Amino acid sequence: TDSTLSTAATEVPTTPCTRICRYNADCYDGQVCIGCFREAYEIGTWASMTDMEKAYALLDAADRSSVQDFEGSITKDELLRQAKHWQDRSKQQL
Numbered sequence: 506t507d508s509t510l511s512t513a514a515t516e517v518p519t520t521p522c523t524r525i526c527r528y529n530a531d532c533y534d535g536q537v538c539i540g541c542f543r544e545a546y547e548i549g550t551w552a553s554m555t556d557m558e559k560a561y562a563l564l565d566a567a568d569r570s571s572v573q574d575f576e577g578s579i580t581k582d583e584l585l586r587q588a589k590h591w592q593d594r595s596k597q598q599l
Contacts, residue, residue, distance in 0.1 A: 517590040520551055521563060523579050532573055539575040542566040542584065556595035563588035 525540025532539050538548060547554075547562045554562065567584035 517587050521566065521579050521584060521587055522548075523577060525575070525577050529575070532575070533569060537569055539578055541579050542569040556591045556598065560588045560591035560595065563591065 521541045521543065523540040525538070527539050528535045528537070529539045532542075537544055541548070543551075543562060543566050547566070551559065551562070563584050566579075567581050567588065570579070570581045570584060
């Protein structure tokens with residue numbers, strides 16, 4: 506229902522951004538943000554992605570987060586939680 510969507514939306518940030526917004530040469534050759542583990546393309550297109558595309562991007566970011574932990578970066582568990590939210594939202598819209 507619509508109330509379920511709005512309630513769920515308040516529980517999950519609209520973006521996994523942690524406001525660190527930095528790149529480190531040791532993390533995928535500097536191609537991935539060390540705060541949210543997304544590639545620049547994913548960050549730049551986030552607002553126009555479908556819910557399922559956001560879920561896939563977060564699943565990819567969760568895989569990337571396993572490589573190295575940076576202070577203040579989003580956790581793998583949180584990325585997976587957010588991915589599930591976007592997957593569920595996508596299914597509800599069908």
